[in-house]
Amino acid sequence: xxxxxxxxxxxxxxxRNVEQILAAAEHEFVLHGFKGASIQAIADRAGLPKANxxxxxxxxxxxxxxxxxxxxxxxxxxxDEMSEDDDPALVLEALIRKKVELSYxxxxxxxxxxxxxxxxxxxxxxxxxxxxxxxLRERTRVIDSWMAQGxxxxxxxxxxxxxxxxxxxxxxxxxxxxxxxxxxxxxxxEDIEHISRxxxxxxxxxxxxxPAVSD
Amino acid sequence: xxxxxxxxxxxxxxxRNVEQILAAAEHEFVLHGFKGASIQAIADRAGLPKANxxxxxxxxxxxxxxxxxxxxxxxxxxxDEMSEDDDPALVLEALIRKKVELSYxxxxxxxxxxxxxxxxxxxxxxxxxxxxxxxLRERTRVIDSWMAQGxxxxxxxxxxxxxxxxxxxxxxxxxxxxxxxxxxxxxxxEDIEHISRxxxxxxxxxxxxxPAVSD
DNA sequence: GTCTATACATTGATAGAC
DNA sequence: GTCTATCAATGTATAGAC
Numbered sequence: 001x002x003x004x005x006x007x008x009x010x011x012x013x014x015x016r017n018v019e020q021i022l023a024a025a026e027h028e029f030v031l032h033g034f035k036g037a038s039i040q041a042i043a044d045r046a047g048l049p050k051a052n053x054x055x056x057x058x059x060x061x062x063x064x065x066x067x068x069x070x071x072x073x074x075x076x077x078x079x080d081e082m083s084e085d086d087d088p089a090l091v092l093e094a095l096i097r098k099k100v101e102l103s104y105x106x107x108x109x110x111x112x113x114x115x116x117x118x119x120x121x122x123x124x125x126x127x128x129x130x131x132x133x134x135x136l137r138e139r140t141r142v143i144d145s146w147m148a149q150g151x152x153x154x155x156x157x158x159x160x161x162x163x164x165x166x167x168x169x170x171x172x173x174x175x176x177x178x179x180x181x182x183x184x185x186x187x188x189x190e191d192i193e194h195i196s197r198x199x200x201x202x203x204x205x206x207x208x209x210x211p212a213v214s215d
Numbered sequence: 216x217x218x219x220x221x222x223x224x225x226x227x228x229x230x231r232n233v234e235q236i237l238a239a240a241e242h243e244f245v246l247h248g249f250k251g252a253s254i255q256a257i258a259d260r261a262g263l264p265k266a267n268x269x270x271x272x273x274x275x276x277x278x279x280x281x282x283x284x285x286x287x288x289x290x291x292x293x294x295d296e297m298s299e300d301d302d303p304a305l306v307l308e309a310l311i312r313k314k315v316e317l318s319y320x321x322x323x324x325x326x327x328x329x330x331x332x333x334x335x336x337x338x339x340x341x342x343x344x345x346x347x348x349x350x351l352r353e354r355t356r357v358i359d360s361w362m363a364q365g366x367x368x369x370x371x372x373x374x375x376x377x378x379x380x381x382x383x384x385x386x387x388x389x390x391x392x393x394x395x396x397x398x399x400x401x402x403x404x405e406d407i408e409h410i411s412r413x414x415x416x417x418x419x420x421x422x423x424x425x426p427a428v429s430d
Numbered sequence: 431g432t433c434t435a436t437a438c439a440t441t442g443a444t445a446g447a448c
Numbered sequence: 449g450t451c452t453a454t455c456a457a458t459g460t461a462t463a464g465a466c
Contacts, residue, residue: 117389275460
């Protein structure tokens with residue numbers, strides 16, 4: 001060891017700084033978008049000089065891609081499995097609940113993803129075309145099978161997924177609007193529970209399913 | 216008249232230029248957000264020198280607010296009435312259909328509105344607190360009345376509105392994702408019809424209502 | 431009402447001392 | 449690995465000739 005007196009081991013410093021930069025970048029990219037966010041503002045928020053950002057990340061796009069990659073990893077880790085033998089009500093309810101919770105625990109990830117797609121998904125087209133399309137295809141296949149087995153009403157599986165997607169993500173992306181209209185400062189645990197249940201009740205019933213957890 | 220030889224009367228030139236600038240600004244604000252959009256790019260898209268933008272609009276914020284105002288006018292013109300004596304199925308179905316059509320006819324308006332809220336609604340807080348809250352209050356009151364009359368199941372009216380809102384707007388804001396996943400270049404008229412019907416079927420049925428137009 | 435030229439701040443990115 | 453100083457480029461906005 002050449003630097004035994006330092007507070008953090010060399011690798012630890014890097015790890016900590018990279019983490020701080022990524023967190024700060026996430027904030028700024030939400031507030032101003034990719035083009036609008038400035039490295040200076042990210043540096044200020046991370047408590048580092050501007051040049052240090054460039055020491056860890058070659059340029060702004062590299063940093064942004066690192067943020068996006070984190071988000072996609074998060075997405076993938078939570079996209080659970082479902083099989084044709086499962087109970088549709090249980091699976092869809094769990095999916096809705098998980099997505100609402102994700103909106104609550106990772107609102108900025110959802111927002112950056114949303115802004116990216118609103119702007120035409122210039123840096124996510126590949127992900128959508130490959131991973132996301134594959135994920136969607138598997139779910140619609142299972143839902144088709146559920147309908148063939150008579151487990152639920154016939155609805156377009158793709159648009160059902162879109163419905164679940166949009167209605168749950170709404171609580172993350174539009175939290176400023178939702179909270180203002182609800183006259184609240186932030187979400188409470190019971191809000192998440194209430195939202196999950198309300199959405200599940202309507203959507204499942206809309207597919208001819210009986211919610212497992214009713215209110 | 217001092218300029219009888221001009222192609223347009225003085226007021227007409229202004230009107231036409233302002234319109235072109237607003238249209239160009241709408242495009243650029245969608246692509247890069249408020250901070251990221253540059254006046255140069257807006258001028259280029261409008262086919263005018265940069266200084267002319269400042270001739271018609273004091274500064275970037277003034278221009279952005281003009282764009283936002285256009286969007287809010289559009290919103291307000293389409294937020295129709297509903298009364299406790301109406302048939303819930305008809306009213307909700309019309310609302311869903313109108314919102315989906317709006318997503319199709321004015322995707323950029325929806326996107327700018329969405330980005331603004333995602334970024335914390337810094338310039339729309341007032342609108343949400345006044346107009347939008349008032350609008351929501353009136354709808355939830357009517358829906359509450361419908362439920363009291365036994366016309367539909369008991370669901371949280373506010374979150375029902377959010378559900379209709381989010382699921383319909385999704386097709387405008389996330390069109391890049393939706394179209395890529397559907398493997399289409401753009402929406403067709405029949406897509407709009409299909410989407411409206413699918414959403415109506417699930418949501419209305421989810422509220423214990425029978426869709427008037429079924430498939 | 432139009433448009434060139436320009437002022438002045440901020441941007442992303444780099445060089446180089448420490 | 450840190451941070452000051454600095455670059456060229458681009459940003460908003462304005463002055464002033466036409």
